[in-house]
Each structure stands twice: as C-alpha cells, then as structure tokens.
Amino acid sequence: MGKFILEDGTALTGKNQIGRGLFSKVYQISESEVVALTTDPAKECLALFCQNEDHLPTMERLSNIGEYQVYKMPKYEKLTKQHAAAWRDYKAVEKILKPLKLTKWECFGTCINAVEQSNLAPTIKESLTQLFEMLANYTDEIFLEVCRRNVMVDSRGNLIFTDIVGCSEKLRRVWQARTHRRVTDSNYI
Ligand SMILES: Nc1ncnc2c1ncn2[C@@H]1O[C@H](COP(=O)(O)OP(=O)(O)O)[C@@H](O)[C@H]1O
Numbered sequence: 001m002g003k004f005i006l007e008d009g010t011a012l013t014g015k016n017q018i019g020r021g022l023f024s025k026v027y028q029i030s031e032s033e034v035v036a037l038t039t040d041p042a043k044e045c046l047a048l049f050c051q052n053e054d055h056l057p058t059m060e061r062l063s064n065i066g067e068y069q070v071y072k073m074p075k076y077e078k079l080t081k082q083h084a085a086a087w088r089d090y091k092a093v094e095k096i097l098k099p100l101k102l103t104k105w106e107c108f109g110t111c112i113n114a115v116e117q118s119n120l121a122p123t124i125k126e127s128l129t130q131l132f133e134m135l136a137n138y139t140d141e142i143f144l145e146v147c148r149r150n151v152m153v154d155s156r157g158n159l160i161f162t163d164i165v166g167c168s169e170k171l172r173r174v175w176q177a178r179t180h181r182r183v184t185d186s187n188y189i
C-alpha cells in the first residue's frame, strides 16, 4: 500500500489505516480524528450539503491526492449492542430501509416516502431526508447499503450514517475498472 502525505506533512501509512471500503481508505491521525481518502461522490455531497445534522458525519474537505478527495472527520466508534440508543435507532432504520427495492429514477422518492411515513425518531428522519434529498442533486441513481460497516457512533452515543448511500454509476465504474485490470493483466491472450 502506498504512503500518502498531507499538505501539513502528516503521513498516512498502512500502520495508521483503520478502515477501508470499495471507495475509501481511512487513517487515524490523532486520538479523536481520522482522515478519509475517497473517490465516492456521496461523500462530497455529505461534506458540502449535509453538515450540522445529528446523524450525519462531520466532514472537513482538506484537499485532493490523485484521484482521491481528502476529508478530516471525527474518529467514530464501531456500532455495538453496548451503544443502546444508537443500536435501537439502527435496528429501526434497518427495518424501514432494508426491504426497499429501488428502481432507477424512483429511488429518492421511495426512500424519502418510506422515512416520512415511518415512526423513526424525528432527528433520524431529518438526517435521512437531508441525505436523500441532497444526494438527488448529485446522481440519478443511488444504491442503499444499510449495514453495520456503514454506520458508526459519535462521542455522545448518536448513531451516524457514515456510508449508507452510494452512487450506482460510480459503483459500476469501479467494478468495470477492476474487471478491465484483471482481464488485461492476465495471461489469457
Ligand atoms: N470517521 C470514522 N472513524 C472511524 N472509522 C471510520 C470512519 N469512517 C469510516 N471508518 C471506517 O472505514 C471503513 C470504510 O469507510 P466507508 O465510509 O464505509 O467507505 P466506503 O465508501 O469505501 O465503503 C468503515 O467501514 C469504517 O470501519
């Protein structure tokens, strides 16, 4: 894994990497802060239009490194049953959003209606609605990935939706690039 250096000289190395997904690498830079390198357009949307929501991550855009956008964020904790309130909120959201079958253009409406008609806590409803409405400005298609890996808990015990929505088009491009690499790297032809 390559080493990245931030403008202030902070080195992001394999040793302080604490998380990774399809689009992002996350590095701990102090006791309470992380830096995320990401190619996910949904993260840009979160940073620009979804700040000051109780259940959405606090993100400060730092710069770009190659294809990655770089964000500073609080270090959140992994969700466990010990986080009683956040766990309850997560289970309630899982029940509402997981069964949704999303079709291309209807997806935002489907999600927003499901949240609106639910009996989720008001702050959760507000954060999810903001997330879906703002992401609608970014992409025609979203995919939902409501799972434990994609939510976290802040220092006050609040459930935080760090990564439950993505952009389907971007997902397709990542897979196409990987498949292309595998095919061209192989000795088949
Ligand atoms: N603010 C954070 N604090 C601590 N760990 C984090 C934070 N954000 C993400 N992570 C960890 O990094 C992993 C990948 O981040 P995620 O946002 O899900 O990226 P991706 O879009 O690539 O799936 C998460 O599953 C989580 O374990």
Ligand SMILES: [Mg+2]
Binding pocket: 021, 022, 149, 150, 163
């Ligand atoms: Mg993720």
